[in-house]
Amino acid sequence: MSFVTLKNINKQYKKGVDVIKDVSLEIGAGEFLVIVGPSGCGKSTLLRMVAGLEKTTGGQIFIDGRDVTKEEPGERDIAMVFQNYALYPHMTVYDNMAYGLRNRKVPEDEIKQRVEDASKALQLSEFLPRRPSQLSGGQRQRVAMGRAIVRSPKVFLFDEPLSNLDAKLRTQMRVEIKRLQRELGTTSIYVTHDQVEAMTLADRLIVLNKGNVDQIGSPKELYANPQTMFVAGFLGSPSMNFLEASNVSRFSDSFKQRVDAYSQAQAGNAIQVGVRPEQLFLSSEGEGDIELDVKVLAVEDLGADCLVYIHVEGLASPLIWRAPAGYEIELGSSISVAASAESLHLFDSKTEARIEI
Amino acid sequence: MSNMVQKQGAGIAFSHVLILFGIAIIIFPIYLAFIASTHDQAALVSPPMPLLPGGHFWTNYSEALGSGVNVPVWKMLLNSMVMALGITIGKIIISLLSAFAIVYFNFRFKMFFFWMIFLTLMLPVEVRIVPTYQVIADFGMLNSYSGLIFPLIASATATFLFRQVFMSMPSELVEAAKVDGAGPMKFFWDILVPVSKTNIAALFVILFIYGWNQYLWPLLITTEPEMNTIVMGIKQMFPSGDDITNWPVIMATAILAMLPPILVIIFMQRLFIKGLVDSEK
Secondary structure, three states, X not given: OOOEEEEEEEEEOOOOOEEEXXXXXXXXXXXXXXXXXXXXXXXXXXXXXXXXXXXXXXXXXXXXXXXXXXXXHHHOOEEEEOOOOOOOOOOOHHHHHHHHHHHOOOOHHHHHHHHHHHHHHOOOHHHOOOOHHHOOHHHHHHHHHHHHHHOOOOEEEEEOOOOOOOHHHHHHHHHHHHHHHHHHXXXXXXXXXXXXXXXXXXXXXXXXXXXXXXXXXXXXXXXXXXXXXXXXXXXXXXXXXXXXXXXXXXXXXXXXXXXXXXXXXXOOOOEEEEEOHHHOEEOOOOOOOEEEEEEEEEEEEOOOEEEEEEEEOOOOOOEEEEEEOOOXXXXXXXXXXXXXXXXXXXXXXXXXXXXXX | OHXXXXXXXXXXXXXXXXXXXXXXXXXXXXXHHHHHOOOOHHHHHOOOOOOXXXXXXXXXXXXXXXXXXXXXXXXXXXXHHHHHHHXXXXXXXXXXXXXXXXXXXXOOOHHHHHHHHHHHOOOOHHXXXXXXXXXXXXXXXXXXXXXXXXXXXXXXXXXXXXXXXXHXXXXXXXXXXXXXXXXXXXXXXXXXXXXXXXXXXXHHHHHHHHHHOOOHHHHHHOOOHHHOOHHXXXXXXXXXXXXXXXXXXXXXXXXXXXXXXXXXXHHHHHHHHHHHHOOOO
């Protein structure tokens, strides 16, 4: 088991275009770290720098305390799983898995043993003599995993490995990746833009926003206590609703006092109120700490629950309320929804940082 | 447009007549050459010219192969084979390597070299033939295989072809190989070359015929009949003075000269169609 340390990592493509800005972090031995963020946030670049496929502009990378910043990918003892699998098309599944071991001069009978063990764990045994072109997408993905596993590297790097699979297979493979990583105990860094993958796989989660680390923590922690509006909006599906304090129809007296106190102290900085769709509830006059008078725009019945799109006076985009299963209402009718103060996430409009009042 | 592709009735007959006519025009001279190679001199020179095979096939062909007019044809075939294979293999190796360098490495003046190679596309062999001759002569390579092969090896066309092939390959393939601990040359041999094998096969056919059909260059640098290649050697068989032209043997030589390229096409075609069928790029 190995640990990885990033120290003030920077990446500039051209002068002045920062892709990664001064990222420092510690990845503990055996930890499953997920880097998540929208496309273009630099998450793949960060992973590729750990792999050595991309040069760093500044900073250092350590694996097990050894500075690998200047080393070639092959010298770092890492294995990588790519989004498009990147299997060698002219080699059999067996040779694909064996290639990295052969390059490291592992004796042939040991290679055989390792490939067989890995293919058993991945249910690939019967496909060993086949070419990648004769496999389905999910099988190819498993071969790519196998190629990483046989090497028993210090670190696994995953670059959006499930993006090319269909939804059902993606869920299966997600569970399988988690199981394998637990069994092998190999330190892993996993990049994805899919917040469900991020939430389910991660021991620890990093939300990357325009090359900056917005927040690091366990999925639960990030979900419960997002430190920025970006993290709050990124995690959770459907994502968090945001509205300004002025859009709120009614406050409870105690909550109103706290909001006013903050605004006065901050010389009039507005407060952004964030509330998750599942925290809203249907209210009659006077319930909850904030209450919104809204118009129903659309109802999506998902079976287990309903997503109700509601319009708030003065807001351009609709909010979403996760209503109980079977909720039915005429479109266009006016209702009131409310939320309690404990379930709200408050942010400063200017800094977009979390505030407690 | 569809009725241009799918014809019926009279249309089919007409297109067949047309294509048969076209084939006949192309085949007839070859047929004549073959007929001429099966008669003796007397039968050929007395009109009318025979249009059916005669009985001198074995004598003409064994004379051509064994002794020829100036030099035995087997010797010229061998020379041509060495030259064509040398050019083909040389071109493939050089262009694979230069395309590899251009696509996968960043070095100073990369674009400059790229354009230098590109420029040579615009210069046909004839333009640089005098300086090239001078260079080869100074190296003492006249009348040698090296002299026949080396000046024709550099190939901008093949370099470009491989450049395009390499650029179409997913970049993750290189990265996967890097992570697997393969150095540049190992990646080249283990992955790049096997994955491009269909392109190599296709290029082999084209380049072999190009090399085999070289006429001007061998004519310039080989003065000894022993080093004649078959394509230019046929011309050398015509006597310069009042000697009798040995038509049957010359025709037999011409037929023999056509065989190797045909064999290469037939053999390599199977190989690269097979390559195309289980292509999995």
